[in-house]
Amino acid sequence: MSAVLEGAVPRTTAVRPALPIAVAGTGIHLPDRVITNEQLTRTLDTTDEWIVDRTGIRERRRLAADLAVSDMAAAAARSALTDAALAATDLDAIIVASYTSDQPLPSTALIVKEQIGAQHALPLDITQAACANGLQAILVAAHLLQVSARAVLVVAADCASRVTDPRDRTTGVFFGDAAGAVVLTRTESPGAGLLAWDFGSQLSYDVEIRAGGSRLPTTELTVADRDHYLRMDGRAVWATATSQLPHSIRTAAEGAGLPVTEIDHFFLHQANLNILTAAMTELGVPMERAPITLDLLGNTGSAGVFTALHHASIRGRIRAGDTYLMSAIGAGFQWGTLCFRHPTADPGELG
Incomplete structure (x- = not known):
């Protein structure tokens, strides 16, 4: 789903008001x-x-x-x-x-x-x-x-x-x-918040942990066969990530009413530098807009996007009114992108 719909088929959406968060x-x-x-x-x-x-x-x-x-x-x-x-x-x-x-x-x-x-x-x-x-x-x-x-x-x-x-x-x-x-x-900052999002999925077993659930419960045999470890088809991950991430990013940017080349920051899934480079090249956006943490941290799963956001935040790189995307793909396959505009004032509104 997106501010649109779920699926691998390309979708479009009209610009909607930001969710004020x-x-x-x-x-x-x-x-x-x-x-x-x-x-x-x-x-x-x-x-x-x-x-x-x-x-x-x-x-x-x-x-x-x-x-x-x-x-x-x-x-x-x-x-x-x-x-x-x-x-x-x-x-x-x-x-x-x-x-x-x-x-x-x-x-x-x-x-x-x-x-x-x-x-x-x-x-x-x-x-x-x-x-x-x-x-x-x-x-x-x-x-x-x-x-x-x-x-x-x-x-x-x-x-x-x-x-x-x-x-x-x-x-x-x-x-x-x-x-x-x-x-x-x-937040009450005008125009700030979650501008748009895009999520999609396409069932695949190319990344999986086979045993430990109701289909293949834990037994001595599943342990001996090493079925409780993560298995990954690297070629399938590459093909899906390099096609779906750029598409999802473009869809979210479109939903926000922004040309993708005008987004200020790209906080992407820190899985593989070659995937990130291919995605940014496909989008026509300079790599310096996509902070890298995977070189020293590896693929940290869903934490990777958060490490990139955090490092940019503590270095003061996200300024008032900046736009940024968070995008990732995971097992399943499932992928998604969020598009934010940073507040121009204190974001916390708890009164």
């Missing part, structure tokens, strides 16, 4: 442990040159064995709340976007709620769009803010190191662990 604060959390390409070459049949050429990644982070996704999420959440000058008790909802939740039950969002003391918040989890989870969570938050909520925390946190096969070069070199968070509030 804004990013009031951002935060990230990165695990301490750094894994370089050289370290990976000791156990995988690969080289530093191959990894950099194929992915643009030089190093990535790994979460400590005694910690879980909720620990990263809570740390990023506290950082975002500080940036927004809000308390956890101000939150009306917490949405955690992760395909690597602490455990099947209970809710990871509920665990984060308890860790940060957000006693009034409704906990929600978005789980199965993988790297697109975070953008779906922001769209849900935007609609909650139109109904009753005044402040919503969205946390995108993934710990892919727990679901990647250490023997598999295809997945082993790509992924890193990280969490990113945004606090969304209502």
Whole structure:
């Protein structure tokens, strides 16, 4: 769906009024442990040159064995709340976007709620769009803010190191662990807010974790067959990402009434530098408008877009009235783009 409709078929939409919400604060959390390409070459049949050429990644982070996704999420959440000058008790909802939740039950969002003391918040989890989870969570938050909520925390946190096969070069070199968070509030800044969005999907099993659900429950055989690890067809990911991301970005820009070349910032899924370069080239937009964090963090799943947004925000690169896009694609395949205009005044309106 978009401010349009869901699907791989091209769609168009009329310009609509902005949803008056804004990013009031951002935060990230990165695990301490750094894994370089050289370290990976000791156990995988690969080289530093191959990894950099194929992915643009030089190093990535790994979460400590005694910690879980909720620990990263809570740390990023506290950082975002500080940036927004809000308390956890101000939150009306917490949405955690992760395909690597602490455990099947209970809710990871509920665990984060308890860790940060957000006693009034409704906990929600978005789980199965993988790297697109975070953008779906922001769209849900935007609609909650139109109904009753005044402040919503969205946390995108993934710990892919727990679901990647250490023997598999295809997945082993790509992924890193990280969490990113945004606090969304209502805004009264004229013309600011969520201008448009586009989401689409096309069922594919080219990225999957086969076992552990109702179709293939956990057994000794599924463990022995390594069916609980992430499997990925890199060629299928490349083909889908390089076609659907530019299309989704153009559709969202059109819905916002903006030429795509006039968008100020592009916060894209930090999956693979070659995919990002191909998408920006297809759009005819200079690469300097798309911040890169994957070189030092790897593919951090849905957290990647949030890390790019956070780094631009803390460096003061997002100015009053700027427009920016957030775009990602995840397993399924599912993809989406959000188009924002940054407020010209304080975005937080909790009165």
